[in-house]
Amino acid sequence: MNYATPEAIEAARRIDLYTYLHEREPQELVKCGNGVYCTRTHDSLKISRGKWFWWSHGIGGHTALDYLIRVRGMRLPDAVEILAGTTCAVLPPPRAAPPQPEKRLMQLPHNDSCDRVRRYLTGRGLDAEIVDRMIAEGRIAEEKDHGFALFYGFDEREKPRQCSARATDGTAVKRDVAGSDRRFGFCLEAEVPCRKVWVFESAIDLLSFATLMKQAGNDYRREHLLSLSGVYKPPEDIRQAKVPMALSHFLVKHPDVMQVDLCLDNDSTGRAAAIGIRAALGESVKTVRTHLPPAGKDYNDYLRLKLQRKVDLERRICDER
Numbered sequence: 560m561n562y563a564t565p566e567a568i569e570a571a572r573r574i575d576l577y578t579y580l581h582e583r584e585p586q587e588l589v590k591c592g593n594g595v596y597c598t599r600t601h602d603s604l605k606i607s608r609g610k611w612f613w614w615s616h617g618i619g620g621h622t623a624l625d626y627l628i629r630v631r632g633m634r635l636p637d638a639v640e641i642l643a644g645t646t647c648a649v650l651p652p653p654r655a656a657p658p659q660p661e662k663r664l665m666q667l668p669h670n671d672s673c674d675r676v677r678r679y680l681t682g683r684g685l686d687a688e689i690v691d692r693m694i695a696e697g698r699i700a701e702e703k704d705h706g707f708a709l710f711y712g713f714d715e716r717e718k719p720r721q722c723s724a725r726a727t728d729g730t731a732v733k734r735d736v737a738g739s740d741r742r743f744g745f746c747l748e749a750e751v752p753c754r755k756v757w758v759f760e761s762a763i764d765l766l767s768f769a770t771l772m773k774q775a776g777n778d779y780r781r782e783h784l785l786s787l788s789g790v791y792k793p794p795e796d797i798r799q800a801k802v803p804m805a806l807s808h809f810l811v812k813h814p815d816v817m818q819v820d821l822c823l824d825n826d827s828t829g830r831a832a833a834i835g836i837r838a839a840l841g842e843s844v845k846t847v848r849t850h851l852p853p854a855g856k857d858y859n860d861y862l863r864l865k866l867q868r869k870v871d872l873e874r875r876i877c878d879e880r
Contacts (some may be wrong), residue, residue, distance in 0.1 A: 563639040565869070571624045571642040576611045579623035579642065591664065592814040603811045604630065605843070612843035614811045617801035619843050647786070664719055664738040668703040676701040676708040678869035679727035685861040686770040689779075698745065707732070710786070712743035712805075715812070721745070721805075723762060725786050733761075735788060744805030745786040755818035755846075756783040758806060758836075759858065760790055760829065766860040768822060783816065785809055791827055793835025800835035810844070817845040822858060827853040 563571075577596060580588040587598045588606075596606040603615040611626060612619030618629055627638035673694045680690045680699075693699040700709040702724060712721035720743035726732035735741070743761040747769070759765040764785045769779035785805060793800035802810075810816055821836060823829035833849045840847055852861040 563636040567639050567643055568624075568635070571639045572622050574623045574642055575609050575621065576623045576626045577606050577609070580606075589819065595814040596600075597814075601630070602808075605811070605814055606816070610842050612841070614843075615801065616806045617807060617839055619841055621842075655727040662720070662738045662740045664722060664740070665736050667709065667722070667724075667736060667807070669709070670701040670703050670706070673699065673701040675706045675727055679708060680763070680766070683859055684770065684866050685763070685766050686773055689708075689766060689769055691774065699762075700753075709736070710745045712745045712786075712788075714743050719834065721788065723786075725763070739748045739788075741788060741804045742808035744788050744809075746805075746809065747782075747784040750780045752779065752815075753783050754804075754816055755820060756785055756809060756813070756816050757820045757822055759784070759786050759822050760824055761857075762786045764822065764824075764858040767857075771862055771865075783809075783813070790823060790828060790832035790836075792831040793838070797835060797838045800839040802836060802839045806836070819844050819847045821849045822852075823849075824857045826856055829857075 571811070577588070580596075580598070587600060589597050589599050589602075591597045591602075591605070594607055598604050598606075600612060604611060604613040610619065610621050613630060620626065620629065623642060624635075624638055627633045627641065631638075633641075648860060662707075669672070676699060677687075677690055677694065681687050690699065697719075698713075700710050700711070701707070702709055706727050707724040708727050710723045710725070711719045715721045719743060721739040722736040723745065724732070724734055724736055745765060747765070748860060757765075757768060759768065765784050769784060772779040787803045787805050790803065806819070810819075820834075821833045823833050830851075837847045837849070852858050854864050855861045
């Protein structure tokens with residue numbers, strides 16, 4: 560078929576992907592959660608509430624027509640003809656995602672003690688108990704040669720796959736360690752069922768938010784907290800924006816998460832990244848919210864400002880006595 564009429568295209572657009580797969584390719588439809596399905600060929604392609612999203616590629620849509628064109632690589636007239644049921648043509652086989660070799664994370668030597676990193680992080684206002692827990696769990700370590708703070712992200716087998724290094728001597732050294740796989744960001748998964756995720760640019764911002772929650776009497780362990788290890792401005796054509804790899808991988812792993820709360824930096828890059836992520840997510844999740852820090856550039860700035868205000872208030876009270 561070389562041409563599809565506007566009427567035929569409109570009719571094809573009324574068919575959602577779940578209905579199409581259920582009726583025409585039931586072997587491809589796999590239930591993977593409460594009201595959530597994936598395809599047998601692409602386990603990162605999720606179908607829920609009349610929408611679909613292919614997380615590993617950052618694309619999605621509503622209709623079976625979108626799926627046949629964007630995932631199967633079909634021409635519009637051919638996809639319309641198949642959906643209209645006017646031919647017995649055999650569908651081209653699904654394109655299997657090419658296997659990705661596992662990156663090998665460079666193993667940096669650690670100090671036996673994390674005293675320097677602990678002083679650095681608590682000096683930035685992070686709660687000492689939270690920092691000690693991260694060190695005990697191996698999520699934070701101290702690099703041996705330069706005393707860098709190392710923040711680790713783990714895969715499903717609890718194997719370190721991503722590491723961000725940060726200088727503790729006041730210099731602006733911040734980088735990912737060679738071999739880091741950005742799908743596995745520094746992450747604290749909720750210890751109870753949770754349907755939303757808080758997203759940050761850095762591990763320090765994430766831990767600052769956890770500290771703020773604790774100070775407010777809330778339990779950060781009941782929330783999903785995820786670091787992206789940095790963000791970037793989206794393309795000028797916002798339709799080309801993609802979901803960051805760490806967030807995409809997290810949402811594949813947690814198909815029940817329906818709300819994303821973006822806690823990125825209050826600067827031009829952070830604000831633009833939030834707009835791009837919101838656009839890339841589209842309707843693949845129910846709710847996307849942006850929470851800029853109430854003061855300062857990021858959540859660590861805000862935490863430190865709050866702590867300084869408290870110190871200043873206590874000092875004034877003492878002076879008035």
